[in-house]
Amino acid sequence: MPRILLCALLLPAALSGCVAKTAFDVVTAPVRVASKAVDLATTSQSEADEKRGREIRRGEERLAQLERDWRRQEERCRTHRDREERERACRESDALDAQIDALLPTIPYEPERR
Numbered sequence: 001m002p003r004i005l006l007c008a009l010l011l012p013a014a015l016s017g018c019v020a021k022t023a024f025d026v027v028t029a030p031v032r033v034a035s036k037a038v039d040l041a042t043t044s045q046s047e048a049d050e051k052r053g054r055e056i057r058r059g060e061e062r063l064a065q066l067e068r069d070w071r072r073q074e075e076r077c078r079t080h081r082d083r084e085e086r087e088r089a090c091r092e093s094d095a096l097d098a099q100i101d102a103l104l105p106t107i108p109y110e111p112e113r114r
Contacts, residue, residue, distance in 0.1 A: 059107045063100065070096040 043051075073096060076089035 056108060059103060063103050063107060066096055066100050066103065070100060 070093055073089045073093040077086055077093050080086040080089060
């Protein structure tokens with residue numbers, strides 16, 4: 001009998017911690033959810049820097065490809081034996097040149113280091 005009485009006296013004290021923890025979790029849940037939503041909705045500076053770096057790298061790769069194609073067409077424009085092919089290559093070279101001119105302002109200029 002004394003054991004049952006002792007358990008009955010200790011049970012509310014033991015459960016009060018669980019109840020308090022549950023109440024604390026319920027009260028703080030909206031704050032945690034809102035905080036997580038803000039984290040998902042905003043971009044950190046490092047994430048923004050990484051994204052900008054990827055955009056610049058893609059632009060530089062595209063520029064390099066356009067310049068290679070331009071050089072190839074420019075060479076064909078000057079040296080191809082067939083007049084029609086030469087003219088087609090010249091038109092293609094001009095079109096590539098226009099694409100390069102449009103892409104250049106989007107790529108930051110870095111002076112060469114000495």
